[in-house]
Amino acid sequence: MKDSPEYLAKKSFFDKVLTIYGRNAVMEALEDDAVTIHKLHFSKSNKDATVLEQMKEIAQRRGIEVAYHDKQALSRISKNAKQDQGVALDIVLEHFGDEESFLDAHNTYRIIALDGITNPQNLGMIIRSCAAGNVDAILLPTKGAAQISPLVIKASVGTLFKMPIIKTTDLEKTLESFQSKGASLYTLSSHASNSYKEQSYSNKTIFVLGNESEGVSKRVEDLCDKSIAIPMQRGVESLNVAVTASLLAFL
Amino acid sequence: MKDSPEYLAKKSFFDKVLTIYGRNAVMEALEDDAVTIHKLHFSKSNKDATVLEQMKEIAQRRGIEVAYHDKQALSRISKNAKQDQGVALDIVLEHFGDEESFLDAHNTYRIIALDGITNPQNLGMIIRSCAAGNVDAILLPTKGAAQISPLVIKASVGTLFKMPIIKTTDLEKTLESFQSKGASLYTLSSHASNSYKEQSYSNKTIFVLGNESEGVSKRVEDLCDKSIAIPMQRGVESLNVAVTASLLAFL
Numbered sequence: 001m002k003d004s005p006e007y008l009a010k011k012s013f014f015d016k017v018l019t020i021y022g023r024n025a026v027m028e029a030l031e032d033d034a035v036t037i038h039k040l041h042f043s044k045s046n047k048d049a050t051v052l053e054q055m056k057e058i059a060q061r062r063g064i065e066v067a068y069h070d071k072q073a074l075s076r077i078s079k080n081a082k083q084d085q086g087v088a089l090d091i092v093l094e095h096f097g098d099e100e101s102f103l104d105a106h107n108t109y110r111i112i113a114l115d116g117i118t119n120p121q122n123l124g125m126i127i128r129s130c131a132a133g134n135v136d137a138i139l140l141p142t143k144g145a146a147q148i149s150p151l152v153i154k155a156s157v158g159t160l161f162k163m164p165i166i167k168t169t170d171l172e173k174t175l176e177s178f179q180s181k182g183a184s185l186y187t188l189s190s191h192a193s194n195s196y197k198e199q200s201y202s203n204k205t206i207f208v209l210g211n212e213s214e215g216v217s218k219r220v221e222d223l224c225d226k227s228i229a230i231p232m233q234r235g236v237e238s239l240n241v242a243v244t245a246s247l248l249a250f251l
Numbered sequence: 252m253k254d255s256p257e258y259l260a261k262k263s264f265f266d267k268v269l270t271i272y273g274r275n276a277v278m279e280a281l282e283d284d285a286v287t288i289h290k291l292h293f294s295k296s297n298k299d300a301t302v303l304e305q306m307k308e309i310a311q312r313r314g315i316e317v318a319y320h321d322k323q324a325l326s327r328i329s330k331n332a333k334q335d336q337g338v339a340l341d342i343v344l345e346h347f348g349d350e351e352s353f354l355d356a357h358n359t360y361r362i363i364a365l366d367g368i369t370n371p372q373n374l375g376m377i378i379r380s381c382a383a384g385n386v387d388a389i390l391l392p393t394k395g396a397a398q399i400s401p402l403v404i405k406a407s408v409g410t411l412f413k414m415p416i417i418k419t420t421d422l423e424k425t426l427e428s429f430q431s432k433g434a435s436l437y438t439l440s441s442h443a444s445n446s447y448k449e450q451s452y453s454n455k456t457i458f459v460l461g462n463e464s465e466g467v468s469k470r471v472e473d474l475c476d477k478s479i480a481i482p483m484q485r486g487v488e489s490l491n492v493a494v495t496a497s498l499l500a501f502l
Contacts, residue, residue: 121372125491132487162485230501234413236383239497240376246494247501250481 015167016096018148019077021084023051025150029089030058034161036092039065043074043086055087093148095164099174102137102166103181108203111178112245113139113185115171115220116211120146124155125242126209131159133249138163139206141171172219178206185224187216188244190237192227196248199228207248212241266418267347269399270328272335274302276401280340281309285412287343290316294325294337306338344399346415350425353388353417354432359454362429363496364390364436366422366471367462371397375406376493377460382410384500389414390457392422423470429457436475438467439495441488443478447499450479458499463492 003011017038020029029035040059046052059066075081078088102109112135117123123146130138146152153160168174175185184202188209208224210216216224230239230247239247254262268289271280280286291310297303310317326332329339353360363386368374374397381389397403404411419425426436435453439460459475461467467475481490481498490498 125494128487129490129494131485132481132483132490134484157489159485159487162487230383232383233385234382234410236379236410236413238408239380239383240493242491243376243380243494243497246490246497250498 012101013092015098016093017090018093018096019079019088019090020148020150020153021078021080021088022150023085023087025153026087026089027051027055028150029091029153030055030062030064032158033062034158036094036161037062037064038090038092039067041067041069041074041077041088041090043071043084044068045071046086052087093161093165095162097164097166099166099168099177102164106136109136109205110134110201111137111139111166111183111206112248113171113175113206113208114141114145115208115216116141116145116214117209117241118146119212120149120151121155122146122212122240122242123148124152124157124160126245127152127156127163127165128159129242129246129249131156131163133246134251135249136164137166139166139168139171139174142167142169172223175206175208175220175223178204179223179225184226186226186228187221187224188230189215189227190229190232192229194226194228196228196230196251199226201251207245209241209245263352266349267344268341269344269347270330270339270341271399271401271404272329272331272339273401274336274338276404277338277340278302278306279401280342280404281306281313281315283409284313285409287345287412288313288315289341289343290318292318292320292325292328292339292341294322294335295319296322297337303338344412344416346413348415348417350417350419350428353415357387360387360434360456361385361452362388362390362417362434362457363499364422364426364457364459365392365396366459366467367392367396367465368460368492369397370463371400371402372406373397373463373491373493374399375403375408375411377496378403378407378414378416379410380493380497380500382407382414384497385502386500387415388417390417390419390422390425393418393420423474426457426459426471426474429455430474430476435477437477437479438472438475439481440466440478441480441483443480445477445479447479447481447502450477452502458496460492460496 078084183204183206185206208216329335434455434457436457
């Protein structure tokens with residue numbers, strides 16, 4: 001049985017929805033007219049507070065739907081009972097999508113794939129640099145790594161809302177799939193003899209960047225077609241991963 | 252009267268000494284054999300604590316001089332009574348110096364000058380990228396900006412001890428002095444029409460980078476010879492200052 005067009009449209013909409021939480025983060029997003037908002041959620045157990053009244057006022061002014069839940073239901077929405085402070089907000093990321101929708105729109109591309117980046121500051125900086133630079137999308141695993149959070153939005157200085165992001169639940173499988181459709185995968189390695197500046201990159205290029213401390217996972221490394229190095233002075237062994245992403249984004 | 256050679260040698264040594272404070276920071280530095288240490292300072296008012304005993308043991312093993320002071324004297328050494336926790340440590344930065352000693356050793360150079368960088372994380376990342384990249388020194392004001400601190404050392408991932416840093420108490424005056432000796436000063440500006448990649452830089456080049464939120468101060472901007480831009484996609488207006496420094500360091 002094929003999925004109905006209504007189901008697919010709904011699925012594709014919810015693929016673009018991201019829920020953030022916490023009073024400061026939600027307030028910041030509500031106040032930013034550049035952020036498209038789907039729905040504002042409150043816990044019924046919230047005590048009266050000025051900031052909650054302000055949120056309701058903004059919601060009314062912006063025509064945003066408001067929903068009230070019991071405490072447990074709200075924590076299922078926020079997925080973080082400890083830090084939601086009784087408030088969650090569904091925001092719409094127009095440039096969020098999956099591999100398929102990305103490939104429908106791009107014959108040639110340069111992608112930065114992130115393998116286990118855990119620091120939200122770094123993820124935000126990577127998004128900012130990729131948005132400003134020559135990168136068509138970021139490939140972001142939805143498990144085992146920093147997720148889009150208020151901290152990430154802040155560190156991205158709003159560029160998250162401009163940057164195409166391809167979500168994957170299985171990075172290795174998605175990279176293999178791209179590879180089977182002609183993409184070349186490059187990893188960074190301090191031991192590689194090829195400088196990143198002296199390559200002629202394929203018109204379907206994916207740079208795979210690894211975790212801040214452990215680098216790219218073995219299974220993903222084995223998939224890659226080529227290792228490249230950023231030559232460094234003074235015996236320095238590595239750069240901050242957001243700096244590495246930036247050097248590749250501005251190649 | 253000329254300064255005696257003894258006085259000059261002593262002055263030149265103390266130019267390279269930096270005092271850090273706080274129990275965690277001091278312990279980390281003591282444990283790192285790559286850090287050259289001049290002297291360990293305690294307040295006599297400290298209560299017994301395991302970490303203080305450990306510090307004394309390391310000092311004995313490494314042959315580091317230990318001094319005891321009353322509380323006020325220690326706070327004059329740490330210059331931060333509120334946060335020193337009764338402990339300070341003089342570390343030696345071999346690559347610290349002033350304009351004169353730098354120019355004695357360099358006929359041509361590329362320098363990154365920092366005008367009011369306040370975030371220690373950013374300063375640490377800038378040091379790391381400059382140490383790894385093609386930058387001969389960082390020009391760092393000793394007032395009105397982030398100073399070398401434990402946070403900065405940490406964010407530099409130890410590269411602080413490898414990177415030449417020129418200290419200045421008056422950035423504008425030092426930049427003018429470099430300029431009078433043939434240096435060209437470049438500032439970054441999103442409005443500039445010259446891309447940073449398409450310049451032929453002078454062999455005495457100084458890039459001046461401004462504060463995270465306000466950019467380069469007006470007086471310093473007026474001094475500069477040329478404005479250059481990093482062209483950006485998607486209407487992004489700026490990059491993290493450490494990313495900007497990194498792109499220039501790896502030009």
